[in-house]
Amino acid sequence: MIQLDHISKVFYQDKRKIEAVKNATLQVKKGEIFGIIGYSGAGKSTLIRCINFLEKPTHGVVRINGVDLASLKEAELRATRRRIGMIFQSFNLLSSNTVFDNVATPLYLVNAPKKEIAKKVRELLELVGLQDKETFYPSQLSGGQKQRVAIARALASDPEILLCDEATSALDPQTTDSILDLLLEINRKYKITIALITHEMHVIKKICDRVAVMEQGEVVEQGKVLDIFSNPQMPITKNFIKSIFDVNLPEHLWNKIQDEDYPGKILRISFVGDHAGEPILADLATKYNLRPNILYGNITQVKDTTFGCLIIRVSGEVSSIDAGIQDLMTQQLQIEVIEHAG
Amino acid sequence: MLADYIDSLTEYSDLYWTSIKETGIMVGYGLVISTIIGLFLGIVLVVTRANHIYENKVIYQVLNIAINILRSLPFIILMVAIIPFTKFIVGTSIGVKGAIVPLVVYTAPYLARLMESALLEVDKGVIEAFQAMGATRNQIIVRVLLKEARPALILGLTIGTIGLIGASAMAGVIGAGGLGDVAIRYGYQRWQPEVMITCVILLVVAVQVVQSLGTVIAKRLRKR
Numbered sequence: 272m273i274q275l276d277h278i279s280k281v282f283y284q285d286k287r288k289i290e291a292v293k294n295a296t297l298q299v300k301k302g303e304i305f306g307i308i309g310y311s312g313a314g315k316s317t318l319i320r321c322i323n324f325l326e327k328p329t330h331g332v333v334r335i336n337g338v339d340l341a342s343l344k345e346a347e348l349r350a351t352r353r354r355i356g357m358i359f360q361s362f363n364l365l366s367s368n369t370v371f372d373n374v375a376t377p378l379y380l381v382n383a384p385k386k387e388i389a390k391k392v393r394e395l396l397e398l399v400g401l402q403d404k405e406t407f408y409p410s411q412l413s414g415g416q417k418q419r420v421a422i423a424r425a426l427a428s429d430p431e432i433l434l435c436d437e438a439t440s441a442l443d444p445q446t447t448d449s450i451l452d453l454l455l456e457i458n459r460k461y462k463i464t465i466a467l468i469t470h471e472m473h474v475i476k477k478i479c480d481r482v483a484v485m486e487q488g489e490v491v492e493q494g495k496v497l498d499i500f501s502n503p504q505m506p507i508t509k510n511f512i513k514s515i516f517d518v519n520l521p522e523h524l525w526n527k528i529q530d531e532d533y534p535g536k537i538l539r540i541s542f543v544g545d546h547a548g549e550p551i552l553a554d555l556a557t558k559y560n561l562r563p564n565i566l567y568g569n570i571t572q573v574k575d576t577t578f579g580c581l582i583i584r585v586s587g588e589v590s591s592i593d594a595g596i597q598d599l600m601t602q603q604l605q606i607e608v609i610e611h612a613g
Numbered sequence: 614m615l616a617d618y619i620d621s622l623t624e625y626s627d628l629y630w631t632s633i634k635e636t637g638i639m640v641g642y643g644l645v646i647s648t649i650i651g652l653f654l655g656i657v658l659v660v661t662r663a664n665h666i667y668e669n670k671v672i673y674q675v676l677n678i679a680i681n682i683l684r685s686l687p688f689i690i691l692m693v694a695i696i697p698f699t700k701f702i703v704g705t706s707i708g709v710k711g712a713i714v715p716l717v718v719y720t721a722p723y724l725a726r727l728m729e730s731a732l733l734e735v736d737k738g739v740i741e742a743f744q745a746m747g748a749t750r751n752q753i754i755v756r757v758l759l760k761e762a763r764p765a766l767i768l769g770l771t772i773g774t775i776g777l778i779g780a781s782a783m784a785g786v787i788g789a790g791g792l793g794d795v796a797i798r799y800g801y802q803r804w805q806p807e808v809m810i811t812c813v814i815l816l817v818v819a820v821q822v823v824q825s826l827g828t829v830i831a832k833r834l835r836k837r
Contacts, residue, residue, distance in 0.1 A: 323745055352747035363742035367760050367836050377746045379756075408836040421742075428746070 272464050273299035273322055273432065278331035280317050291317040292328070293488040299432075304458055304465040306475040306496070308511055309485035315468040318485070319434055322466060323355045324348060335432070353377065356425030356463075360437035362417040364409040370396070370420050371405045377428040395423040399453060415446035422453060426461070433457070435467035439474060451477050472511045476500070476573050484508045497573050501541055501605065518580045520567050520609065528566070528584065535586030537566070538596065541605040544576045551599060552583065559595040561587035582609065621807040628795060629811065635709055635790035636819075639781040642713050644774055647720035651773065652766075654680065654721065655728025656754060666740070666750045683722040688780040691719055692787060712781070712789035720777045727769030735761045764831040771827025775820050782816070792816055 280292040292314040299305040309315045320326040321333055324340050333340045335351060343351060364373050371392055372379075378388045396402045399419035409417055418438060425433055435454065439447040455478045458465050469475065475482050475496055483493035484507060492505045500516070503509045513519075518539065528537070540551070552563045563585045570579035585592055599606050622629075654676065660666050661673040686694065692715040696706045699714040735758050743753050759766070782793020792812045800809025 325741060325744060349747035349749065352745060355745070357742065357745040359738055359742060361736075361738050363736065363738040365739060365757070365761060366736075367763065367834070376743075376756075380743075380746060380748050380752055410836060424746075434745075 272301040272336060273305075273466060274332075274334040274337075275318070275321065276332040276334070278318065278321055278328045278333065280314075280321065280326055281329045290488050292321070294331075295485070295488075295490045297483050297490060297493060299464060299466050300481075301464055302458075302462050303480040304454070304467070304478050306479035306482045307466070307468045307485055307490075308470065308472065308475055308482060309468075310470055310507075313485040314488040315485050316436060319436055319466060319468045322432075322434055323352050323357060353381070353428045354430050355432045355434060356428065356430035357434040357436065358418065358421045358425050358438045360440045362409070362414075362421045362441075364417060364420055364424070366409050368408075369405065370401060370407050370409070370412070373409070373420055374423045374427055376424055381428075391427060392423075395426055398426075398457075399423045413446075414442050415450060418442065418446075418450050419453065422450075422457070426457065426463075431464060433463050433465045435465065437468060437470070440469065440471070447471075447474070448477070454478060472515045475511075476515060476571065478574065480574065484511065497543060497576055497578065500573050500578055501543055516569055516571055516578075516580070518569065520582050524566055535584050536592050536596075537582065537584050537609045538599075539580060539582050539605075539607040539609055540599065541578075541580045541607075543578050551602065551604070554598075555585060555595050558598070559587065559591040561585045561591055561595050618807050618810075621805070622811065625799070625808060625811075628799075629815070632790055632792045632795045632812075633815065635794075636778070636781055636792045638709055639712050639716060639784060639789060639791060640774070640777055643716035643720055643777050643781065646713070646717045647724050647773065647777065648770060650717065650721040651724025652728050654725035655732060656758065658725060658729040659732040659758065660750075660754065666744075666753055680722040680725055683718065684726070686719075688715070688719050689783050689786065691715055692783070707788045709784075709789050711787055712784035716777060716780055716784065719780055720773060723776055724769065724773040727773055728766060731762045731765035731769045732758050734765050764835040767827055767831040767834065771824055771831075774823050774827075778816065778819055778823070 275295060275297050278292055278295045279290065282289045282291055295314075295318055297305075307315045307318060317326055321328045322335075324333065327341070335355070338351070340348065340351065365376070368376075374392045374395055375388050378391060393402065396405060399422055401416060401419055401423070404412065404416065409420065412420065433454075438454075439450050442450060451474060454465060454467075457463055458478075467474070467479070479496050481494065482496050482499055483490045484499070484505065485491065486505075486507045492499065492503070492508050499508060500512060503512055518541070520537070552565070555561045555563045563583045566582045566584055568579070568581040570577065572578070585595060596606060596608070657672065658676060658680075661669040661676070663670070683691070692712075695715055695718060698718075699706045699711055702714050703710050705711045739757055739761065740753055743757050748756065781789075781791055782796070785791055785794025785797055792815055796809050796812035799805045800812060
């Protein structure tokens with residue numbers, strides 16, 4: 272659906288060369304929600320603007336449904352852009368227009384018949400839950416409501432793709448969640464492919480299927496969100512995950528354990544999906560006569576799948592401990608023996 | 614004393630009416646023509662900038678310098694300096710007709726700058742959103758720039774109009790009449806302070822009315 276091939280973008284600022292994006296390659300598949308995460312200045316904003324050619328890449332090819340955007344004439348590019356909705360961190364609504372007129376904008380631009388416009392706008396306002404705000408001006412709305420208007424506007428031209436440029440970064444956590452729920456609903460109901468950029472791992476965790484991690488203009492890691500969560504490779508990815516989901520034993524707990532003196536091993540058990548339902552700790556106790564003790568843990572929902580991480584101490588006979596660990600490993604759990612804090 | 618003043622008002626009432634009319638004609642025509650030219654130039658100054666929708670360094674620089682040159686001349690000098698041009702355009706360099714040309718040449722670049730600064734206030738993000746929606750460049754000018762900047766454009770136009778009223782008072786020099794001319798000829802040269810006072814009052818009232826009108830309209834248009 273969206274294919275970015277070896278994209279680079281170079282800016283010149285006061286004769287200084289700035290490489291905003293370096294050789295980025297990624298694909299967004301039809302119907303999925305693809306997230307790009309990075310700290311500010313990582314180049315993600317430039318990269319997402321390359322998808323609809325608001326920024327023309329210096330090198331590389333952007334293909335939408337197989338069509339190279341660079342090959343299009345101005346009018347053809349405009350037609351393609353109408354198939355790609357976009358929402359922004361700062362909403363970018365017309366302050367001098369009502370909610371109705373803002374949502375209707377893409378239809379006004381192509382001189383759609385009035386009746387059709389009214390029908391479409393009302394339908395969209397209902398979808399975003401603002402049917403009673405038709406005659407309001409943006410200044411009379413809250414941030415979340417403004418973003419809802421922007422989403423309705425982006426959907427007015429029946430796009431196949433929705434680009435979200437830090438769409439929730441200006442919103443409080445509760446409003447962020449309600450907007451993310453709305454995006455998920457749109458993705459499922461209308462089968463719209465969504466590409467978003469964010470600096471919040473929470474956004475990725477909640478709605479994305481796949482993710483690319485960007486650092487200093489480069490895509491350093493990408494894959495399924497669940498895989499990235501359970502097995503991050505790059506330090507920056509680990510940092511992002513740590514920001515919402517800490518899989519490390521806090522230092523004070525570790526120190527406390529060291530002071531106590533009895534045999535055992537400390538394990539980190541990560542589990543994904545169905546495993547969350549199995550009584551693994553009880554099994555350790557009954558089958559191997561071990562005493563598992565939960566020291567620390569974290570369980571979360573990664574889109575529709577449960578992902579968890581427990582840090583336990585098993586005490587008992589050394590041979591039993593080893594046997595127990597072997598058994599856990601056959602259950603395709605990720606087991607790690609921890610020998611130090613942090 | 615008040616009685617004397619009222620006597621003078623009635624004595625010169627015809628003169629006042631004619632001069633109000635002359636000022637009205639100069640300001641009216643001058644304003645309409647200057648607004649059309651000034652708004653157009655203001656738009657060009659904005660959209661030909663770097664990274665804007667009709668980016669064009671040559672047009673921007675030429676226009677930028679040309680406007681600066683015209684804006685450096687005081688009206689009284691400009692009026693005399695462009696007499697050949699005025700004659701070429703309207704066939705005469707005197708009277709109300711001869712005054713409108715220099716008034717436009719003086720006011721249009723001023724308005725261009727005022728319109729430019731009003732249009733620059735428009736949020737770049739909204740322009741970007743319209744580009745993303747597949748809007749044409751002309752749609753962006755009409756639906757984003759002009760629409761969003763309306764309150765600021767009206768305030769700019771108000772300032773320009775007041776400048777134009779001021780300049781029109783000097784047009785008396787080339788026999789164009791108007792309130793300024795009356796003030797100089799009767800009030801100053803013949804030393805009739807009551808005429809001077811009347812002219813001053815009329816000009817003050819005109820400026821107050823224009824400014825209040827502009828403020829009210831701009832406020833109504835502003836939805837922020």
